[in-house]
Amino acid sequence: MKWLRSNRGSSSILVALALIMLVVFSILAVSTSSANLRLARKHAETVKTYYNLDSEGERFLNDVYNGIRQGKEKASHAIHSISEGELSDAGLSADMIDIIRATLGSLSGSSERQNYLDELYPKLVMYFAMKAVTEAYPECVASMAGDYLNNAHLYSTVPVELNFIVRKTFILEYDNSLRYLSVSIKVSDPERDKEPQDICNILEWRMWQESSEYKNEHDLWEGRPE
Amino acid sequence: MLCPRWKSIKKNRADTDGVKRRGSVSVETIATLFLLIVLGVGIFSLTVSSTSVYSRIYHGKNLQSELRVALSFVQMKIRQNDLRHAIRVEENPVNGGPSVVIREEFGGEVYETWIYQDDGKLREALVLEGEAPSNELSFEIADVDGFSAVIDKNLLNLSVWMDQEDGRLQMDSSILLRTGR
Amino acid sequence: MDNMGYIKTRKGFTLIEMIIAVALLAVAGTMVVRLFVHAHVCNRLAADIDRSVFYGSAWIEKIKSSPWDWIEGKTSTQEPVVSASGPGSYVVYYDDSWQPIFEDQAQKAAYAMHIDLYRISGDGLWAIELRTFRIKPYPLRQKPYEEIYALSAMVNAIGKVVEP
Numbered sequence: 260m261k262w263l264r265s266n267r268g269s270s271s272i273l274v275a276l277a278l279i280m281l282v283v284f285s286i287l288a289v290s291t292s293s294a295n296l297r298l299a300r301k302h303a304e305t306v307k308t309y310y311n312l313d314s315e316g317e318r319f320l321n322d323v324y325n326g327i328r329q330g331k332e333k334a335s336h337a338i339h340s341i342s343e344g345e346l347s348d349a350g351l352s353a354d355m356i357d358i359i360r361a362t363l364g365s366l367s368g369s370s371e372r373q374n375y376l377d378e379l380y381p382k383l384v385m386y387f388a389m390k391a392v393t394e395a396y397p398e399c400v401a402s403m404a405g406d407y408l409n410n411a412h413l414y415s416t417v418p419v420e421l422n423f424i425v426r427k428t429f430i431l432e433y434d435n436s437l438r439y440l441s442v443s444i445k446v447s448d449p450e451r452d453k454e455p456q457d458i459c460n461i462l463e464w465r466m467w468q469e470s471s472e473y474k475n476e477h478d479l480w481e482g483r484p485e
Numbered sequence: 486m487l488c489p490r491w492k493s494i495k496k497n498r499a500d501t502d503g504v505k506r507r508g509s510v511s512v513e514t515i516a517t518l519f520l521l522i523v524l525g526v527g528i529f530s531l532t533v534s535s536t537s538v539y540s541r542i543y544h545g546k547n548l549q550s551e552l553r554v555a556l557s558f559v560q561m562k563i564r565q566n567d568l569r570h571a572i573r574v575e576e577n578p579v580n581g582g583p584s585v586v587i588r589e590e591f592g593g594e595v596y597e598t599w600i601y602q603d604d605g606k607l608r609e610a611l612v613l614e615g616e617a618p619s620n621e622l623s624f625e626i627a628d629v630d631g632f633s634a635v636i637d638k639n640l641l642n643l644s645v646w647m648d649q650e651d652g653r654l655q656m657d658s659s660i661l662l663r664t665g666r
Numbered sequence: 667m668d669n670m671g672y673i674k675t676r677k678g679f680t681l682i683e684m685i686i687a688v689a690l691l692a693v694a695g696t697m698v699v700r701l702f703v704h705a706h707v708c709n710r711l712a713a714d715i716d717r718s719v720f721y722g723s724a725w726i727e728k729i730k731s732s733p734w735d736w737i738e739g740k741t742s743t744q745e746p747v748v749s750a751s752g753p754g755s756y757v758v759y760y761d762d763s764w765q766p767i768f769e770d771q772a773q774k775a776a777y778a779m780h781i782d783l784y785r786i787s788g789d790g791l792w793a794i795e796l797r798t799f800r801i802k803p804y805p806l807r808q809k810p811y812e813e814i815y816a817l818s819a820m821v822n823a824i825g826k827v828v829e830p
Contacts, residue, residue, distance in 0.1 A: 270524065270679050270687040277528045278694045281535050285701035288539045292708035295546045299712035302557060303719045303815055309564065310726070310819040317820040321791045324824055328789070455824060464663035466564045513681050520684035527691050531698070538702050542709050549709075553716050560723075640731045642724075656717070659724035661731050 308433045312440040312466060315429040322395050323425055323444050324455040330388030331449065337383050338376055351386075354411035362415045375416060382407070382414055384449040385421050392425055392446075399427045422447035424462070438468045548647055552656045555607045555627035555645045559600055559634075560660055562587060562609075563641065566598075569664045574636045577601040578617040583634045585641070588614065599623075602632035607645065639665030700806070707804045711814070714777070717764045718798035718815035725758070725781060726794055726819045733792065733823035736783055754783040775801055777814075783821075790824030 337349035341363075346356045359379070366372050386407045393400050393408065402423040413419050422445055429440045443463035450458075563572060566587045577584035577599060584601035599610045599618040607626040610618035633644040639662045646655035728745070729736045741748045741756065748756050749769035759767050759775035767775060782795045798815045 267680065267683060270521070270683050271690060274524065274528065274687045274691050274694075277532065278691070278698070281531060281695070281698045282701075284535045284539050285698045285705070288542050288705035289701055289708070291546055292542055292705040292712065295550065296708045296712040296715075298550070299553070299715040299719075302553060303715050306719050306723055307817060310723075310817060314818075314820040317822055318791065321787075321789060321822050321824075324822065325789050328824075456822070460569070461664045462569045464567045466567075517679055517681045517684050520681070520688055521679060524684065524688050524691060527688070527695070531691075531695055535698065535702060538706070542705055545709055545713070549713050549716060556720060638731065640727060656720055657724065658720040659727045661727040 304433075308431060308438060309466060312429055312431050312438060315431075316440050316442045316464060319396070319427055319429070319442055320444065320459070320461075323392055323446070323459060326391035326395065327384070327388045327446060327449065327455040327458055329391045330384040330386070331451075331455075333387040334380055334383035337387075338380050341379075342376060351383075352411070355386075355414050358411045358414050378416070379414060380451065381421050381449045382419060385423065385446070386414075388446060388449070389423055396425065396427060400425050421449065426463075436468055438466065441465045441467075548649075548654055551627045551629060552645050552647060552654065555629045555632070556643060556656050556658055558607070558609075558626050559585060559643055559645075560658065562598065562600065563660055563662070567662060567664050571664070572641075572662055574634045574641070577603075579603050579620060583632065584618075585634050585643075600626075602629055602645075605630060607632055636662075703805055707806060710804065714798075714800060714814050717760075718777075718779070719817075721760075721764070722779065722796045722798060722815060722817050725779065726796060726817065729781070729783070729794055730819075730821045733821045736781075737792065737823055748781075751780075756781040777801060778811075786820070790822055792821050792823050794819045794821060 333350055337351060340346065340348040340350075341359060346360060349356065349359075351359070362375060363372060366375055389400060389402065389407045400423055407413060407423065424443060424445050426441070426443045429442070431438045431440075441463055442461070445460045445462050446458055447460065448458065563585065566572060566589060571588045573586050573588075575584055575586050576582070579601060580603050582601060582603070584599050587598040587600075589596050589598065595614040597612055597614050597616075597618075599608075599612065601608055601610075601618070603620060605628060607629045608620065608623035609626055610620075610623035612618050612622060627645075628647070629645045630648045631644070631646045633642075635642045640659055641662060642657070642659045644655060644657045646653050735741055736756070737754060739750055739753070741750075747766040747768060748758050751757050757769075758779040758781070759769065759772050760777040760779070761767050761774055762776040764777065778799045778801055780795075780797045780799070783792050784795075785791070786793050796817045796819075797813055800812050800814055801810065803810045803812065
């Protein structure tokens with residue numbers, strides 16, 4: 260075996276050893292930075308998902324604003340029709356028309372009638388707004404004070420607390436988990452000079468996701484799948 | 486088997502045996518030495534630079550990661566608890582620095598989550614309403630050297646930073662409290 | 667056999683051996699250096715994505731807090747670094763260390779954030795599109811003005827109710 264002994268190529272061995280070390284370092288560096296990049300991208304996608312959900316909430320808010328805007332327009336039209344004596348053109352239900360007619364009949368003097376119409380206006384705004392929002396989002400509307408849609412006696416001279424709450428939860432599936440956005444909007448005191456965004460108060464705009472559950476598919480004690 | 490080159494070298498050595506010829510270092514020797522030096526310097530510089538590059542990459546990645554975790558944690562907590570009158574900014578009693586306070590109700594009890602920075606860490610402490618937070622009651626979230634929270638008309642401006650020898654690495658963000666509008 | 671013994675006892679490096687070793691080092695060293703540059707670029711891109719996400723979402727939240735200022739182009743007093751590139755379109759320039767810079771220093775800019783607002787519906791719903799670009803190409807990538815991140819959101823900006 261003496262003929263196998265040779266010092267030739269020892270520098271190449273040194274270079275090879277050094278290169279192995281360098282390649283290991285470089286692979287470590289690449290894997291570290293790739294993992295960092297993956298994390299950054301994942302975070303970026305999470306933020307995109309948040310804004311997708313947030314956009315659903317903004318659409319919902321826009322629909323509520325539109326409902327209030329419609330409510331104000333229809334209430335103005337109804338008040339105008341009532342003051343002209345054309346209650347059938349007011350767009351109200353028969354029960355409400357009867358109550359309003361009876362109330363107007365019981366009032367004497369133009370100032371009392373005008374006071375009644377001024378107090379009726381925000382009630383009618385709530386009626387039409389709640390109707391519009393309920394049509395768009397059934398079962399999302401809850402009224403604290405009373406049922407504006409079905410309780411006709413609210414439109415007499417009875418003082419009424421004017422508010423209702425609209426609640427909706429949006430769900431988005433992302434990366435095998437569900438993300439939720441709960442939106443809760445309180446509509447209250449729809450005065451004539453107030454904008455829809457002033458009439459609405461956002462009570463809740465909460466995003467969360469379902470907690471990840473560890474699913475044990477293997478019986479660790481027995482060491483075999485169940 | 487013997488190549489002609491080796492024959493010539495052997496012959497020269499035999500001719501000059503015992504008589505050293507002055508000023509005749511072989512070119513091959515010089516070239517070999519030169520290349521050896523080049524090889525040594527090359528390996529050494531490549532090794533030194535690769536270790537410094539790797540440590541810089543690793544250090545940079547860690548810094549970035551800590552700041553990202555810190556800022557996104559605060560944003561996530563705010564978004565999960567954006568309820569009316571639930572979020573405020575206050576001076577924390579630990580070191581007087583800014584903190585984000587989140588009010589929550591669990592099982593009839595009212596709790597407050599204080600998020601603040603102290604002793605090189607971003608911390609989160611869950612205490613009953615009215616109680617003061619402390620480092621012993623807190624969880625460490627990320628390594629940060631500074632945290633700032635300023636609220637301006639429902640827009641909460643957040644900053645986190647790490648102080649380095651060559652400057653400050655800072656990340657800022659803002660979040661609108663929807664329930665404030 | 668004498669020649670074999672002569673070869674066997676000679677120690678040290680030969681020239682050809684050194685040439686091969688240096689050539690090997692040069693070739694493999696180039697590949698190793700490329701790997702390190704790639705690692706550095708990945709790290710840089712991750713940092714840029716993080717900044718784009720945080721700064722981009724900050725701009726979106728600022729727009730949501732006062733949408734009409736942005737729709738009507740009245741941002742200059744509050745945000746002097748924002749430059750309008752058209753109706754409802756804005757650009758914010760950043761330097762290499764992600765500090766915002768003014769439009770007249772745009773030649774020094776390394777990043778540009780384009781913000782566009784456009785109306786979705788006539789009843790006050792607007793879309794916000796935000797895209798971040800790296801102006802100078804990354805090392806080993808020849809693509810200038812590469813898009814790093816894109817984000818879109820919506821905002822309500824309703825006007826005054828006109829009553830009949």
